[in-house]
Amino acid sequence: MxxxxxxxxxxxxxxxxxxxxxxxxxxxxxxxxxxxxxxxxxxxxxxxxxxxxxxxxxxxxxxxxxxxxxxxxxxxxxxxxxxxxxxxxxxxxxxxxxxHLPLDAHPTLGNNAQLARVLGFEPDRDADGNPLTCGPDGLVWLGRSRGANSLGELGAQINNSLHRQPLVVGNPQQPVSRIAWCTGGAQSMMQAAVDAGAEVYITGEASEPTFHLAQETGCGFIAAGHHATERxxxxxxxxxxxxxxxxxxxxxxxxxxx
Missing domain, CATH: 3.40.1390.30 (NIF3 (NGG1p interacting factor 3)-like)
Incomplete structure (x- = not known):
């Protein structure tokens, strides 16, 4: 061996x-x-x-x-x-x-890259092919969802892929052509996603202020599980x-x- x-x-x-x-x-x-x-x-x-x-x-x-x-x-x-x-x-x-954070951020092996693969997300990329990011240390990824056009459809897609019912905040009919995501306990980074123009932000956990931020900005929010998003x-x-x-x-x- x-x-x-x-x-x-x-x-x-x-x-x-x-x-x-x-x-x-x-x-x-x-x-x-x-x-x-x-x-x-x-x-x-x-x-x-x-x-x-x-x-x-x-x-x-x-x-x-x-x-x-x-x-x-x-x-x-x-x-x-x-x-x-x-x-x-x-x-x-x-x-x-x-x-920890180095594994979240790696462009191919990392949690964000691998969650995109599992969920069928298409990351936005710069001229050199690097993923477009925002937030502290560039930990929030930006992109688009393949196969889900609304917040409700995206929630169902995540449920089917991760085998975990996510928490979804927002109008199920809301369009989600531009998305942002960061695995784990990154709910505090939602404002960076909002500032980047995302229509929905996906992470692992939720906290009390997250609901109000989603309601007041119109950006959908999905908490898909800390463990479930980082496997x-x-x-x-x-x-x-x-x-x-x-x-x-x-x-x-x-x-x-x-």
Whole structure:
């Protein structure tokens, strides 16, 4: 079975995702060091205890996720669930790789790019072929929806593709020729989508002010699930690793209704 050194994989991931470009809420890259070499990686959305247990049961050498550990402003004390997660990783010598905003933004492997693929969105692009974006760090993508002409049709399309009933705010008959999207908990970026001329903004979560912003601007809003919208980037990244290094990469989807 092929293997790659932890150092070489870490260097490749950093070169591919370029975390230094982002002002993030957590460290990106190798968060917990385990074995020196890697033959088997488990990928998932979040480094929960359940995902780590699944990785240990399968004899994996590393876990690669979108939501890792050590978030800004969290309690730094290692106790309770945090202690149990860390103890599990160390006991099984699991390397933990996590990439947050860099995985959202990557132009082909990222969550926004992969959600567009799954939902049939056509990103707008500049003269060099790069996706047109807006908002902080260019995290909100702009484009058009193929096959959905109204807000109601778009909600149904998302439901069918993600197998999750989305929250839809706005007139179901409203046209949605120009759309904006950002996966996960990006509801606070809706104003950037409105300013860019989007007729609907799609993200993962909703908060109380989102409803009023949608009502008062006439921009439709869809919350399609934080977990549901962020399942695809880490899968694409895992497939790229398998292709590059010839090692085993396995995605585990531990459902989360949020």
């Amino acid at each position: 092929n293997q790659v050194s932890t150092h070489d994989l870490s260097r490749w991931l950093d070169a591919t995702l370029q975390p230094q470009r982002f002002r993030d809420y957590c460290p990106n890259g190798l968060q917990v060091e385990g074995k020196d070499s890697i033959r088997h990686i488990i990928t998932g959305v979040t480094a929960s205890q359940a995902l780590l247990e699944a990785a240990a049961e399968r004899g994996a050498d590393a876990v690669l996720v979108h939501h890792g550990w050590f978030w800004k402003n969290e309690d730094p004390c290692i106790r309770g669930p945090k202690r149990r997660r860390l103890a599990l990783a160390l006991e099984n010598q699991l390397n933990l790789f996590a990439y 695809y980037g880490v899968q694409a990244l895992g497939q790229a690793i398998a292709t590059e290094f010839g090692i085993r990469v396995e995605f585990i989807d531990l459902d989360n209704p949020i």
